[in-house]
Protein backbone atom coordinates (compact mmCIF):
# COMPACT_ATOMS: atom_id res chain seq x y z
CA UNK A 192 0.00 0.00 0.00
CA UNK A 193 1.18 3.49 -0.69
CA UNK A 194 2.37 5.41 2.30
CA UNK A 195 0.78 8.67 1.28
CA UNK A 196 -2.72 7.29 1.45
CA UNK A 197 -2.37 6.53 5.12
CA UNK A 198 -0.62 9.72 6.14
CA UNK A 199 -2.14 11.88 8.84
CA UNK A 200 -4.44 14.82 8.21
CA UNK A 201 -1.83 17.11 9.67
CA UNK A 202 0.83 15.93 7.28
CA UNK A 203 -1.58 16.17 4.34
CA UNK A 204 -2.08 19.83 5.07
CA UNK A 205 1.59 20.58 5.46
CA UNK A 206 2.55 19.10 2.11
CA UNK A 207 -0.58 20.39 0.32
CA UNK A 208 -1.59 16.94 -0.83
CA UNK A 209 -3.56 16.85 -4.04
CA UNK A 210 -7.02 15.49 -3.40
CA UNK A 211 -7.77 11.78 -3.33
CA UNK A 212 -11.46 12.59 -3.77
CA UNK A 213 -12.28 11.98 -7.43
CA UNK A 214 -15.37 14.19 -7.19
CA UNK A 215 -13.18 17.17 -6.24
CA UNK A 216 -10.94 17.22 -9.31
CA UNK A 217 -11.69 20.11 -11.67
CA UNK A 218 -12.74 18.19 -14.76
CA UNK A 219 -14.11 20.04 -17.80
CA UNK A 220 -16.39 18.98 -19.37
CA UNK A 221 -18.01 17.46 -16.29
CA UNK A 222 -18.46 13.68 -16.75
CA UNK A 223 -21.88 12.07 -16.66
CA UNK A 224 -21.28 10.07 -13.49
CA UNK A 225 -18.41 10.06 -11.00
CA UNK A 226 -18.08 7.68 -8.06
CA UNK A 227 -15.08 8.36 -5.79
CA UNK A 228 -13.45 5.62 -3.73
CA UNK A 229 -11.05 7.95 -1.87
CA UNK A 230 -7.74 6.32 -2.53
CA UNK A 231 -5.25 6.87 -5.33
CA UNK A 232 -3.23 5.40 -8.17
CA UNK A 233 0.39 6.47 -8.00
CA UNK A 234 1.51 7.42 -11.48
CA UNK A 235 5.28 7.00 -11.47
CA UNK A 236 8.28 5.61 -13.33
CA UNK A 237 7.06 2.06 -12.68
CA UNK A 238 3.86 2.61 -14.66
CA UNK A 239 3.18 1.15 -18.11
CA UNK A 240 0.37 1.46 -20.64
CA UNK A 241 -1.16 -1.59 -22.34
CA UNK A 242 -3.84 -1.34 -25.02
CA UNK A 243 -6.02 -3.66 -27.06
CA UNK A 244 -3.91 -4.59 -30.04
CA UNK A 245 -6.46 -6.05 -32.40
CA UNK A 246 -8.91 -3.14 -32.24
CA UNK A 247 -8.06 -0.29 -34.62
CA UNK A 248 -6.65 2.86 -33.13
CA UNK A 249 -6.26 1.77 -29.51
CA UNK A 250 -2.48 1.52 -29.56
CA UNK A 251 -2.28 5.03 -31.08
CA UNK A 252 -4.50 6.31 -28.27
CA UNK A 253 -2.08 4.76 -25.79
CA UNK A 254 0.88 6.42 -27.50
CA UNK A 255 -0.94 9.76 -27.52
CA UNK A 256 -1.50 9.43 -23.77
CA UNK A 257 2.14 8.49 -23.15
CA UNK A 258 3.30 11.57 -25.12
CA UNK A 259 1.05 13.91 -23.17
CA UNK A 260 2.07 12.38 -19.84
CA UNK A 261 5.70 12.79 -20.88
CA UNK A 262 5.26 16.50 -21.49
CA UNK A 263 3.33 16.96 -18.24
CA UNK A 264 5.45 14.81 -15.88
CA UNK A 265 8.58 13.98 -17.87
CA UNK A 266 7.89 10.29 -17.17
CA UNK A 267 8.67 7.89 -20.00
CA UNK A 268 5.79 5.44 -19.89
CA UNK A 269 6.14 2.43 -22.18
CA UNK A 270 3.23 1.42 -24.42
CA UNK A 271 2.65 -2.30 -24.99
CA UNK A 272 6.21 -3.12 -24.06
CA UNK A 273 7.10 -6.77 -23.58
CA UNK A 274 9.14 -8.19 -20.75
CA UNK A 275 9.41 -5.03 -18.67
CA UNK A 276 9.92 -6.46 -15.21
CA UNK A 277 10.10 -3.16 -13.35
CA UNK A 278 6.40 -2.49 -13.95
CA UNK A 279 4.25 -2.19 -10.86
CA UNK A 280 1.23 -0.27 -12.06
CA UNK A 281 -0.66 -0.48 -15.34
CA UNK A 282 -2.94 1.76 -17.36
CA UNK A 283 -5.10 -0.45 -19.59
CA UNK A 284 -6.90 1.01 -22.61
CA UNK A 285 -9.33 -1.63 -23.82
CA UNK A 286 -11.85 -2.12 -26.53
CA UNK A 287 -14.89 -3.41 -24.70
CA UNK A 288 -18.43 -4.17 -25.76
CA UNK A 289 -19.72 -4.34 -22.23
CA UNK A 290 -19.74 -0.85 -20.83
CA UNK A 291 -22.77 0.86 -19.28
CA UNK A 292 -23.44 3.03 -22.34
CA UNK A 293 -23.24 1.78 -25.92
CA UNK A 294 -22.07 4.74 -27.98
CA UNK A 295 -19.06 5.62 -30.10
CA UNK A 296 -17.74 8.26 -27.71
CA UNK A 297 -18.71 6.61 -24.42
CA UNK A 298 -15.98 5.43 -22.10
CA UNK A 299 -15.63 4.07 -18.63
CA UNK A 300 -12.71 4.84 -16.40
CA UNK A 301 -11.82 2.79 -13.32
CA UNK A 302 -9.03 4.07 -11.16
CA UNK A 303 -7.73 1.59 -8.61
CA UNK A 304 -4.59 1.64 -6.51
CA UNK A 305 -2.58 -0.49 -8.91
CA UNK A 306 -4.39 -0.08 -12.20
CA UNK A 307 -6.32 2.34 -14.31
CA UNK A 308 -8.71 0.78 -16.79
CA UNK A 309 -10.23 2.74 -19.66
CA UNK A 310 -12.90 0.79 -21.48
CA UNK A 311 -14.58 2.06 -24.63
CA UNK A 312 -16.53 0.66 -27.56
CA UNK A 313 -14.28 2.49 -30.01
CA UNK A 314 -10.88 4.15 -30.15
CA UNK A 315 -12.74 7.46 -30.38
CA UNK A 316 -14.34 6.78 -27.00
CA UNK A 317 -10.96 5.77 -25.59
CA UNK A 318 -9.51 9.02 -26.92
CA UNK A 319 -12.17 11.04 -25.07
CA UNK A 320 -11.43 8.96 -21.98
CA UNK A 321 -7.73 9.72 -21.97
CA UNK A 322 -8.51 13.45 -22.04
CA UNK A 323 -10.24 12.92 -18.70
CA UNK A 324 -7.23 11.03 -17.41
CA UNK A 325 -4.89 13.83 -18.54
CA UNK A 326 -6.94 16.24 -16.44
CA UNK A 327 -6.85 13.91 -13.43
CA UNK A 328 -3.06 13.82 -13.27
CA UNK A 329 -1.92 16.60 -10.92
CA UNK A 330 0.62 19.11 -12.18
CA UNK A 331 2.90 18.81 -9.19
CA UNK A 332 4.41 15.49 -8.25
CA UNK A 333 4.64 14.46 -4.65
CA UNK A 334 8.29 14.07 -3.80
CA UNK A 335 8.10 13.37 -0.09
CA UNK A 336 6.23 10.14 0.39
CA UNK A 337 8.12 7.70 -1.75
CA UNK A 338 11.65 7.41 -3.07
CA UNK A 339 10.46 8.21 -6.56
CA UNK A 340 8.23 11.05 -7.69
CA UNK A 341 4.57 10.13 -7.78
CA UNK A 342 1.57 11.83 -9.32
CA UNK A 343 -1.43 10.61 -7.32
CA UNK A 344 -4.58 10.08 -9.42
CA UNK A 345 -7.70 9.90 -7.21
CA UNK A 346 -9.46 6.56 -7.37
CA UNK A 347 -13.02 5.73 -8.34
CA UNK A 348 -15.18 5.20 -11.39
CA UNK A 349 -16.28 7.55 -14.17
CA UNK A 350 -19.01 6.67 -16.64
CA UNK A 351 -19.16 9.20 -19.42
CA UNK A 352 -20.84 9.95 -22.72
CA UNK A 353 -21.53 13.25 -24.49
CA UNK A 354 -24.93 14.89 -24.54
CA UNK A 355 -24.34 15.98 -28.16
CA UNK A 356 -22.32 14.15 -30.78
CA UNK A 357 -21.47 17.43 -32.54
CA UNK A 358 -19.35 19.76 -30.42
CA UNK A 359 -17.88 22.37 -32.64
CA UNK A 360 -15.82 25.45 -33.03
CA UNK A 361 -15.49 27.58 -36.16
CA UNK A 362 -12.46 29.56 -37.17
CA UNK A 363 -12.67 32.32 -39.77
CA UNK A 364 -9.38 32.11 -41.66
CA UNK A 365 -10.74 34.38 -44.40
CA UNK A 366 -10.93 37.80 -42.69
CA UNK A 367 -7.49 37.08 -41.28
CA UNK A 368 -5.40 34.10 -42.26
CA UNK A 369 -4.04 31.72 -39.62
CA UNK A 370 -1.11 29.40 -40.33
CA UNK A 371 -1.22 25.60 -40.24
CA UNK A 372 0.73 25.72 -36.97
CA UNK A 373 -1.78 28.12 -35.42
CA UNK A 374 -4.64 25.85 -36.44
CA UNK A 375 -2.84 22.81 -35.02
CA UNK A 376 -2.32 24.54 -31.70
CA UNK A 377 -6.02 25.42 -31.60
CA UNK A 378 -6.96 21.81 -32.48
CA UNK A 379 -4.79 20.52 -29.63
CA UNK A 380 -6.50 22.78 -27.12
CA UNK A 381 -9.97 21.95 -28.40
CA UNK A 382 -9.29 18.20 -28.27
CA UNK A 383 -8.23 18.44 -24.61
CA UNK A 384 -11.77 19.67 -23.89
CA UNK A 385 -13.36 16.95 -26.07
CA UNK A 386 -14.50 19.25 -28.89
CA UNK A 387 -14.80 17.11 -31.99
CA UNK A 388 -15.53 19.46 -34.90
CA UNK A 389 -13.51 22.30 -36.39
CA UNK A 390 -15.35 24.24 -39.07
CA UNK A 391 -13.01 26.33 -41.23
CA UNK A 392 -14.52 29.41 -42.88
CA UNK A 393 -12.26 29.25 -45.94
CA UNK A 394 -13.59 32.07 -48.10
CA UNK A 395 -15.13 35.48 -47.74
CA UNK A 396 -15.07 38.93 -49.32
CA UNK A 397 -11.59 39.62 -48.00
CA UNK A 398 -9.86 36.39 -48.91
CA UNK A 399 -9.91 32.94 -50.50
CA UNK A 400 -7.81 30.54 -48.42
CA UNK A 401 -7.73 27.12 -50.09
CA UNK A 402 -5.88 26.09 -53.23
CA UNK A 403 -8.20 24.97 -56.04
CA UNK A 404 -6.03 23.43 -58.74
CA UNK A 405 -8.50 24.01 -61.56
CA UNK A 406 -8.94 27.71 -60.65
CA UNK A 407 -5.48 28.92 -59.56
CA UNK A 408 -6.26 32.64 -59.41
CA UNK A 409 -8.54 32.09 -56.41
CA UNK A 410 -5.50 31.94 -54.18
CA UNK A 411 -3.06 33.93 -56.37
CA UNK A 412 -5.39 36.92 -56.47
CA UNK A 413 -8.15 36.23 -53.95
CA UNK A 414 -5.75 34.96 -51.30
CA UNK A 415 -3.49 38.01 -51.42
CA UNK A 416 -5.29 40.27 -48.95
CA UNK A 417 -7.03 40.29 -45.60
CA UNK A 418 -8.81 42.77 -43.35
CA UNK A 419 -6.62 45.77 -42.68
CA UNK A 420 -4.53 45.32 -45.83
CA UNK A 421 -2.10 42.74 -44.52
CA UNK A 422 -0.75 40.09 -46.84
CA UNK A 423 -3.33 37.31 -46.58
CA UNK A 424 -2.32 33.73 -47.28
CA UNK A 425 -3.85 30.39 -48.13
CA UNK A 426 -3.58 26.66 -47.52
CA UNK A 427 -2.22 24.51 -50.30
CA UNK A 428 -4.14 21.25 -50.65
CA UNK A 429 -1.20 19.57 -48.91
CA UNK A 430 -1.52 22.03 -46.00
CA UNK A 431 -5.23 21.34 -45.76
CA UNK A 432 -4.64 17.57 -45.82
CA UNK A 433 -2.15 18.00 -42.99
CA UNK A 434 -4.77 19.89 -40.93
CA UNK A 435 -7.31 17.13 -41.67
CA UNK A 436 -4.80 14.45 -40.69
CA UNK A 437 -3.83 16.21 -37.47
CA UNK A 438 -7.48 16.68 -36.54
CA UNK A 439 -8.33 13.05 -37.37
CA UNK A 440 -5.56 11.87 -35.05
CA UNK A 441 -7.56 13.70 -32.36
CA UNK A 442 -10.91 12.30 -33.55
CA UNK A 443 -11.92 15.71 -34.80
CA UNK A 444 -13.81 16.33 -38.04
CA UNK A 445 -12.83 19.25 -40.27
CA UNK A 446 -15.74 20.95 -42.01
CA UNK A 447 -14.75 23.14 -44.96
CA UNK A 448 -16.90 26.19 -45.70
CA UNK A 449 -17.03 28.02 -49.01
CA UNK A 450 -19.43 30.87 -48.33
CA UNK A 451 -21.80 31.69 -51.24
CA UNK A 452 -23.63 33.29 -53.03
CA UNK A 453 -22.78 36.31 -50.82
CA UNK A 454 -19.41 36.83 -49.12
CA UNK A 455 -17.78 36.08 -52.49
CA UNK A 456 -15.89 39.25 -53.40
CA UNK A 457 -12.46 37.56 -53.26
CA UNK A 458 -13.62 34.86 -55.71
CA UNK A 459 -15.15 37.43 -58.03
CA UNK A 460 -11.99 39.56 -58.07
CA UNK A 461 -10.09 36.43 -59.12
CA UNK A 462 -12.63 35.47 -61.82
CA UNK A 463 -14.89 38.46 -62.62
CA UNK A 464 -17.40 36.33 -64.61
CA UNK A 465 -18.61 35.00 -61.25
CA UNK A 466 -19.75 38.40 -60.08
CA UNK A 467 -23.44 39.22 -59.96
CA UNK A 468 -23.65 42.60 -58.21
CA UNK A 469 -23.15 44.69 -61.35
CA UNK A 470 -19.96 46.38 -60.15
CA UNK A 471 -16.33 45.78 -61.03
CA UNK A 472 -14.94 43.72 -58.13
CA UNK A 473 -11.85 45.05 -56.37
CA UNK A 474 -9.81 43.50 -53.58
CA UNK A 475 -11.51 44.35 -50.29
CA UNK A 476 -9.85 44.92 -46.93
CA UNK A 477 -12.72 46.38 -44.94
CA UNK A 478 -15.23 44.80 -42.56
CA UNK A 479 -18.60 45.39 -44.22
CA UNK A 480 -20.81 42.39 -45.04
CA UNK A 481 -23.53 41.77 -47.57
CA UNK A 482 -22.33 43.61 -50.70
CA UNK A 483 -21.21 40.74 -52.91
CA UNK A 484 -22.99 37.96 -54.78
CA UNK A 485 -22.31 35.36 -57.42
CA UNK A 486 -24.26 35.63 -60.64
CA UNK A 487 -26.81 32.90 -59.89
CA UNK A 488 -28.01 32.56 -63.50
CA UNK A 489 -24.82 31.58 -65.33
CA UNK A 490 -24.16 27.88 -65.97
CA UNK A 491 -20.44 28.61 -65.79
CA UNK A 492 -20.87 29.70 -62.17
CA UNK A 493 -22.17 26.22 -61.33
CA UNK A 494 -19.36 24.59 -63.30
CA UNK A 495 -16.97 26.60 -61.15
CA UNK A 496 -18.76 25.59 -57.94
CA UNK A 497 -18.75 21.96 -59.04
CA UNK A 498 -14.95 22.07 -59.41
CA UNK A 499 -14.47 23.75 -56.05
CA UNK A 500 -16.76 21.34 -54.19
CA UNK A 501 -15.21 18.36 -55.98
CA UNK A 502 -11.61 19.30 -55.20
CA UNK A 503 -12.29 20.12 -51.55
CA UNK A 504 -14.55 17.10 -50.99
CA UNK A 505 -11.86 14.80 -52.37
CA UNK A 506 -9.52 15.82 -49.52
CA UNK A 507 -12.18 16.02 -46.81
CA UNK A 508 -12.94 12.66 -45.19
CA UNK A 509 -15.72 14.11 -42.99
CA UNK A 510 -19.35 13.87 -44.14
CA UNK A 511 -20.09 17.61 -44.38
CA UNK A 512 -19.61 20.53 -46.76
CA UNK A 513 -20.66 23.99 -45.56
CA UNK A 514 -21.91 26.34 -48.29
CA UNK A 515 -22.39 29.44 -46.14
CA UNK A 516 -25.48 31.10 -47.55
CA UNK A 517 -25.59 33.91 -44.97
CA UNK A 518 -26.21 37.61 -45.47
CA UNK A 519 -26.75 37.47 -49.23
CA UNK A 520 -28.25 40.95 -49.09
CA UNK A 521 -27.72 41.78 -52.77
CA UNK A 522 -29.03 38.46 -54.14
CA UNK A 523 -32.75 38.51 -55.02
CA UNK A 524 -34.69 36.09 -52.85
CA UNK A 525 -35.84 33.99 -55.81
CA UNK A 526 -32.25 33.86 -57.13
CA UNK A 527 -31.01 32.85 -53.69
CA UNK A 528 -33.48 29.96 -53.50
CA UNK A 529 -32.60 28.82 -57.03
CA UNK A 530 -28.91 29.01 -56.16
CA UNK A 531 -29.09 27.07 -52.88
CA UNK A 532 -31.24 24.40 -54.52
CA UNK A 533 -28.62 23.88 -57.22
CA UNK A 534 -25.65 24.00 -54.88
CA UNK A 535 -27.23 21.45 -52.55
CA UNK A 536 -27.37 19.00 -55.47
CA UNK A 537 -23.70 19.65 -56.27
CA UNK A 538 -22.69 18.98 -52.67
CA UNK A 539 -24.71 15.76 -52.64
CA UNK A 540 -23.22 14.67 -55.95
CA UNK A 541 -19.79 14.84 -54.34
CA UNK A 542 -20.94 12.64 -51.48
CA UNK A 543 -21.36 15.25 -48.76
CA UNK A 544 -24.18 16.56 -46.59
CA UNK A 545 -24.82 20.26 -47.04
CA UNK A 546 -24.61 22.61 -44.09
CA UNK A 547 -25.62 26.25 -44.43
CA UNK A 548 -26.20 29.23 -42.14
CA UNK A 549 -29.82 29.50 -41.04
CA UNK A 550 -30.92 31.41 -44.18
CA UNK A 551 -30.61 28.27 -46.34
CA UNK A 552 -33.83 26.93 -44.81
CA UNK A 553 -35.81 29.36 -47.01
CA UNK A 554 -34.77 27.30 -50.07
CA UNK A 555 -36.23 23.87 -50.93
CA UNK A 556 -33.56 22.06 -49.01
CA UNK A 557 -33.56 18.39 -48.22
CA UNK A 558 -34.14 17.00 -44.72
CA UNK A 559 -30.63 15.53 -44.86
CA UNK A 560 -29.11 19.02 -45.05
CA UNK A 561 -28.22 20.91 -41.91
CA UNK A 562 -28.98 24.44 -40.81
CA UNK A 563 -26.60 26.36 -38.57
CA UNK A 564 -28.80 28.61 -36.50
CA UNK A 565 -27.12 31.92 -35.65
CA UNK A 566 -29.80 34.61 -35.70
CA UNK A 567 -33.26 34.12 -37.20
CA UNK A 568 -35.81 32.15 -35.17
CA UNK A 569 -38.08 32.16 -38.20
CA UNK A 570 -35.38 30.41 -40.23
CA UNK A 571 -34.80 27.93 -37.41
CA UNK A 572 -38.51 27.11 -37.46
CA UNK A 573 -38.42 26.61 -41.23
CA UNK A 574 -35.53 24.20 -40.82
CA UNK A 575 -37.45 22.23 -38.17
CA UNK A 576 -40.50 22.10 -40.47
CA UNK A 577 -38.29 20.67 -43.20
CA UNK A 578 -37.02 17.97 -40.84
CA UNK A 579 -33.46 19.31 -40.93
CA UNK A 580 -30.93 18.89 -38.18
CA UNK A 581 -29.78 22.12 -36.60
CA UNK A 582 -26.44 23.25 -35.21
CA UNK A 583 -27.02 25.66 -32.34
CA UNK A 584 -24.83 28.80 -32.64
CA UNK A 585 -26.85 31.74 -31.30
CA UNK A 586 -24.79 34.92 -31.85
CA UNK A 587 -25.91 36.42 -28.54
CA UNK A 588 -24.55 33.45 -26.58
CA UNK A 589 -22.09 31.47 -28.66
CA UNK A 590 -20.17 33.97 -30.81
CA UNK A 591 -16.55 33.91 -29.76
CA UNK A 592 -15.91 37.18 -31.57
CA UNK A 593 -18.28 39.14 -29.35
CA UNK A 594 -16.54 41.41 -26.84
CA UNK A 595 -16.52 40.29 -23.21
CA UNK A 596 -17.48 43.79 -22.07
CA UNK A 597 -16.79 47.40 -22.99
CA UNK A 598 -13.13 47.00 -22.01
CA UNK A 599 -12.50 44.05 -24.33
CA UNK A 600 -9.29 44.40 -26.33
CA UNK A 601 -10.74 42.64 -29.40
CA UNK A 602 -14.10 41.69 -30.81
CA UNK A 603 -17.34 43.21 -31.99
CA UNK A 604 -20.59 43.76 -30.12
CA UNK A 605 -23.35 43.87 -32.71
CA UNK A 606 -25.05 40.83 -31.14
CA UNK A 607 -24.13 41.27 -27.48
CA UNK A 608 -21.37 41.60 -24.96
CA UNK A 609 -20.66 38.04 -23.85
CA UNK A 610 -18.89 37.79 -20.51
CA UNK A 611 -17.71 34.35 -19.39
CA UNK A 612 -20.84 33.63 -17.33
CA UNK A 613 -23.27 34.63 -20.11
CA UNK A 614 -21.36 32.35 -22.49
CA UNK A 615 -21.88 29.42 -20.10
CA UNK A 616 -25.29 29.92 -18.53
CA UNK A 617 -27.77 28.87 -21.21
CA UNK A 618 -29.36 25.68 -22.42
CA UNK A 619 -29.17 24.65 -26.08
CA UNK A 620 -32.39 22.63 -25.70
CA UNK A 621 -34.39 25.66 -24.54
CA UNK A 622 -34.74 27.66 -27.75
CA UNK A 623 -37.89 25.97 -28.94
CA UNK A 624 -35.97 23.67 -31.28
CA UNK A 625 -37.02 20.07 -30.61
CA UNK A 626 -34.20 18.01 -29.12
CA UNK A 627 -34.46 15.46 -31.93
CA UNK A 628 -33.54 18.20 -34.42
CA UNK A 629 -30.48 19.38 -32.52
CA UNK A 630 -27.24 18.04 -33.93
CA UNK A 631 -25.11 19.92 -31.44
CA UNK A 632 -23.50 23.21 -30.53
CA UNK A 633 -20.87 25.27 -32.32
CA UNK A 634 -19.06 28.44 -31.28
CA UNK A 635 -17.91 30.53 -34.27
CA UNK A 636 -14.85 32.75 -34.10
CA UNK A 637 -15.00 35.45 -36.78
CA UNK A 638 -11.68 37.14 -37.29
CA UNK A 639 -12.30 40.73 -38.41
CA UNK A 640 -10.67 42.07 -35.23
CA UNK A 641 -7.97 39.45 -34.59
CA UNK A 642 -4.89 38.81 -36.69
CA UNK A 643 -2.65 36.43 -34.75
CA UNK A 644 -2.84 33.42 -32.45
CA UNK A 645 -2.52 35.47 -29.24
CA UNK A 646 -5.57 37.50 -30.21
CA UNK A 647 -7.41 34.35 -31.29
CA UNK A 648 -6.73 32.88 -27.85
CA UNK A 649 -7.88 36.04 -26.09
CA UNK A 650 -11.34 35.74 -27.65
CA UNK A 651 -11.62 31.95 -27.61
CA UNK A 652 -10.30 31.31 -24.10
CA UNK A 653 -11.78 30.82 -21.66
CA UNK A 654 -15.23 30.91 -23.34
CA UNK A 655 -14.69 27.90 -25.61
CA UNK A 656 -14.07 25.77 -22.51
CA UNK A 657 -17.61 26.60 -21.40
CA UNK A 658 -19.02 25.66 -24.81
CA UNK A 659 -17.29 22.31 -24.52
CA UNK A 660 -19.19 21.67 -21.29
CA UNK A 661 -22.44 23.01 -22.78
CA UNK A 662 -22.26 20.46 -25.55
CA UNK A 663 -20.80 17.50 -23.65
CA UNK A 664 -22.37 17.62 -20.18
CA UNK A 665 -26.05 17.28 -19.41
CA UNK A 666 -27.91 20.23 -17.93
CA UNK A 667 -28.18 18.58 -14.49
CA UNK A 668 -24.37 18.47 -14.31
CA UNK A 669 -23.89 22.15 -15.16
CA UNK A 670 -23.78 24.88 -12.58
CA UNK A 671 -22.01 28.25 -12.84
CA UNK A 672 -20.79 28.39 -9.23
CA UNK A 673 -19.20 24.97 -9.52
CA UNK A 674 -17.98 25.59 -13.09
CA UNK A 675 -16.20 28.82 -12.25
CA UNK A 676 -14.00 27.03 -9.71
CA UNK A 677 -13.22 24.27 -12.20
CA UNK A 678 -12.46 26.91 -14.81
CA UNK A 679 -10.04 28.71 -12.49
CA UNK A 680 -8.19 25.43 -12.16
CA UNK A 681 -7.56 25.37 -15.92
CA UNK A 682 -5.07 28.24 -15.61
CA UNK A 683 -1.98 26.05 -15.02
CA UNK A 684 -2.80 24.00 -18.14
CA UNK A 685 -3.46 27.10 -20.23
CA UNK A 686 -0.23 28.67 -19.00
CA UNK A 687 1.74 25.53 -19.75
CA UNK A 688 0.29 25.55 -23.27
CA UNK A 689 1.18 29.24 -23.56
CA UNK A 690 -2.43 30.25 -24.15
CA UNK A 691 -3.00 34.01 -23.87
CA UNK A 692 -6.48 33.68 -22.41
CA UNK A 693 -8.60 36.61 -21.26
CA UNK A 694 -8.26 36.72 -17.46
CA UNK A 695 -11.92 37.42 -16.78
CA UNK A 696 -12.47 39.23 -13.46
CA UNK A 697 -15.42 36.91 -12.85
CA UNK A 698 -13.00 34.06 -12.23
CA UNK A 699 -10.75 33.66 -9.22
CA UNK A 700 -7.76 32.48 -11.30
CA UNK A 701 -5.23 30.26 -9.58
Ligand code: TNX
Pocket residue numbers: 480517518548565590592603637638639
Ligand atom coordinates in the same frame (compact mmCIF):
# COMPACT_ATOMS: atom_id res chain seq x y z
C1 TNX B 1 -22.07 37.88 -39.13
S1 TNX B 1 -22.79 35.15 -38.51
C2 TNX B 1 -21.56 37.06 -40.10
C3 TNX B 1 -20.12 37.13 -40.41
C4 TNX B 1 -19.41 38.16 -39.59
C5 TNX B 1 -19.94 38.13 -38.19
C6 TNX B 1 -19.23 39.04 -37.25
C7 TNX B 1 -22.76 35.04 -40.01
C8 TNX B 1 -23.33 33.84 -40.53
N1 TNX B 1 -22.25 36.05 -40.71
O1 TNX B 1 -19.93 37.37 -41.79
O2 TNX B 1 -18.06 37.87 -39.60
O3 TNX B 1 -21.30 38.46 -38.21
O4 TNX B 1 -19.64 38.84 -35.94
